[in-house]
Amino acid sequence: MDPDFFNDFLSANLIYLLLALLVVVIIFRGIKIVPQSEQHVVERFGRLRSVLGPGINIIVPFLDVVRHRISILERQLPTASQDAITRDNVLVQVETSVFYRIVQPEKTVYRIRDVDAAIATTVAGIVRAEIGKMDLDEVQSNRSQLISTIKATVEDAVDNWGIEVTRAEILDVNLDQATRDAMLQQLNAERARRAHVTEAEGRKRAVELNADAELYAAEQSAKARRIEAEAEAFATGVVAKAIADHGLEAARYQVALKQVEALNALGAGTGKQTIVLPAQALEAFGDAFKMLKGGA
Template identity: 75%
Template sequence: MNLEQFITELLSGNLVVLALVALIVVAIFKGVKIVPQSEKYVVERLGRLQKVLGPGINFVVPFLDVVRHRISILERQLPSASQDAITADNVLVQVETSVFYRITEPEKTVYRIRDVDAAIATTVAGIVRSGIGRMELDEVQSNRQELIAQIKVQVEDAVDDWGIEVTRAEILDVNLDEATREAMLQQLNAERARRAQVTEAEGSKRAVELNADAELYSAEQAAKARRISADAEAYATEVVAAAIKTNGIEAAQYQVALKQVEALSLMGKGDGNQTILLPSSAIEAFGEAFNLLKGKS
């Protein structure tokens, strides 16, 4: 064997070894799959679903098993969508919604639905129209949270066969057409005017009631004063009557004389120099009062 033949045989053997090594490397590369934490891989064997690979290191049969779909399992948000709906009281509203979801079973999603976002958006639109159609406008505005919870439950039931979990559903806004908005504004202004009139009427009524209470209180106080004055006069009359009964006519004369003296005393206390003319009967009254006083002493 010459040198040329030996080199040829050696090279042929090395090529076979190199080919085997290369085949082993390729087999390892194809048989080992490292899946990121945020994804799942759908593996097919000869065109049929074989298994789903979770995050981490996974092993498949080289050259037979092929990764057909790499599915993100992160939460997704559908683009905000608006759809028209008619309430139970025949009011046209435009509802803006948003839905958050994530894929939990990729083998269902990739083989049962083609466009996930479009399918969910269509489902949400139908559920929103149906839910609002059973509610009046006031209920839509006041029971928004209840409507959101209802939409979420119904969407979850509808997309369950697609391997999807609806994490959140939101009603971002409920808009009215221009005619309905103007009618509601007029109704609101009318209600405000009515409340203002009611408040004013209640204020006037309260003022009348307070004025009547004040007049009643004043009348009660005047009546009480008159009653006290009458009681005092009655008491004085009783005292005088008792004195007359006990001391006779002298006691009455004594009281009259005292009243005359008190009146003259008040006249004498006036401003300036005053001359007081006394009738003879007054002098006699003074004398009688003096005699009575002497008799009392």
């Protein structure tokens, strides 16, 4: 075989091989596959060129370079604790936690160096400012409203960094021991006051019920006396009518009836009793028995 032909053949194949290798490198450098949980920031000559989303992307080989691979998964900042003073001058220690995710990687890359530290510092300042507007009781009772306010304020502050704050939580609000002791004393005093009020209301209610009972008894007694008076008036009317109709005999009959009833009442008493009556009384009772017998 001619050596020149062999050399020419080898040289041609080597060129084709190099060209094929170059094509493979260009394809490899020009096609970028981005995972679903990431976005890639592409630069050309040191300047921002584009942001590659999940899937297959094509760039210009050797000119475009992927400089930053940014995770778009939700992140949680480490639990932070900061001191704050309420509007009524109570020192509290607030534990917070913030969740966020990057939605515009180009802003996060080129506008802030340490995003976690920046968000933590921003949250601390906002928490101190918001708690300073509230009394301690409001901080304890309106925690959900405080969380919403902090979240909205943090979102406005970090908007230029391409970040979305998904959640903000206040995990705990701690007080120093002196404040806790003072609050405990106040709580015990409030409980004692409520107990005294309840006891006083009970006594008041008892007096009201007793007064109502006495009033009811008086009304019933008055009603009974009124009925008795009406009965006596009715009886008097009957007697008066009898006298008018039958004359003096009817009156004597009524007097005799009363005398006999009185004697029966004396005789019905308990124990041994001795009744001394004058002779005129005996005669009167005798006349009464005769009249009753005759009336019967």
